Amino acid sequence: METANYFKSEMEFFIDMQRCIGCQACVVACAECETNGQESMIHVNYVDRAHTIQTTVQVCMHCEDPVCARVCPADAISKDEFGVVHTANTARCIGCSNCVMACPFGVPFKQEKYDLMMKCNLCYDRTSAGKKPMCATVCPSGALYYGTREEMRHMRPQSDPVNHFRFGHEMVNTKVNIMMPKGATVLNVHE
């Protein structure tokens, strides 16, 4: 019951990749999460290294209708009643990489040495106990934030959280938000 109450709280995840400075603190902190088996599940990469030093950060967006789960041939990925899309069930995952290649956000990792897909599960051991995910506790620039919408509104009055994304003709809705300019309702990735 306690777990259910925490997850139905006002706490949400907000990403603002323009604030990412590529410090990798989140990458190191992520490996502290026990549900990952001490493997880092967060992505920090250069956007276009030939032209800019801009980096981007990506955690699992925990989609409303997760593409990763739909393309999984082994029924290894599930979404729970709190909207958290869990990493692959180790007993079922057959390491095919369908989810890795089909996730529109490029989130799941294929761990070749384990023949297993792994991904961020919102630090389930921490968030289910009312704590913040590891990455959000260490991010120094506010690119990753875990808190209430009210707190976000105070900190970023010129931005709105957006959780609708268009990839080609496909619209994807997520549990995690990206901070967009005020008034924006959707992020069109290919326009």
Added chain:
Amino acid sequence: MFSYHLNKKAFWVATAATLLLIALVFAGSRKLQNFDAALIAYLFGTVFATFGIVYRYTVWLQRPPTWLYFKRTWQILFSGRFLPYAWLFVRKSVRNIGFQYFIRPRGGKRWWGHFLMATGCMLAFAVTIPLTLGWIHFTMNPATSIHPESTNLYEAHVFGFKLFEFRLGSLIAFLIFNVLSISSWLVIIGVGLFMYRRFTNGGLIATQSFGGDWLPLVLLAAISVTGLGLTYDYVFLKGITYEFMAVTHAVTVIIFLVWIPFGKFFHIIQRPAQIGVYLYQAEGRRKGMAKCLHTGKEYTPQQHVDDLKELTQELGIDFNIDGQRSHLDYSPEGKRSLIAQAHLKARQESGRYFG
């Protein structure tokens, strides 16, 4: 609300498989002549489990991504490169099904625990299923059993045909008569290692469930302990708890059998699909890799991208961008970069990078 829709195709396939099994019980036991009536409850459990497993497997195969891999595996295996792929199939089956070696890098204790449990279970299946179905039985060789001082020979029969004989008191006799006790010990040690992990690993404690993770371990332990009890009861206790052991062992085994299609144990049936993935990836790499439209780097076989395009269309997911490109033509790194660039563009157009 509970609602269930009968999958007719799966129902008929499962019915056919079950009838075939029953026919094989009659044929293998020579019209029940060699069937051990004491095992009747186990037989019903096995027949029900067969129906359930085949039903669920057929439902599972009808999922578009599963069918894709199932179809491709057999296409690739029986393509023009049968020998190298058959060799890969055998190698990977021994390594990853027989020894579950892919678990080893996840942790030594974890692998030992799983290996011991799986080996114990597979050994026990190999003995008990043919025994339950009446396919194997043992008899004394009458010619060597008349005189007490003569060498007593025991005969093993398969499908009613004598397969081999062995001397009572020999090492092979000891191994054959005690194989289930040995497999019980393997399972008990494996279960112990897994339970220890589940008590001490914080990540597992956060995500585990009773039905999904603990019940299978408890059930395996119960089967093994009561199974050992059957033997040790008559060896050490003069059989005084035999009835209790026999009933509890039968109950736990039958629960295990009928639960296979519904719970964690279904992964035993699913796991061979991993071998198909190795074939699929090997053939895909041979045909050529796809290059990400953003990073320019190879990221997965082109066949995989093409299959995913078809699969997502079939599932009603449309990543098509402009008729030429698809979001699937980008690697995971490329996709993340595209999102960041789109985000930057939106920020630039608003006139503020932050805020």
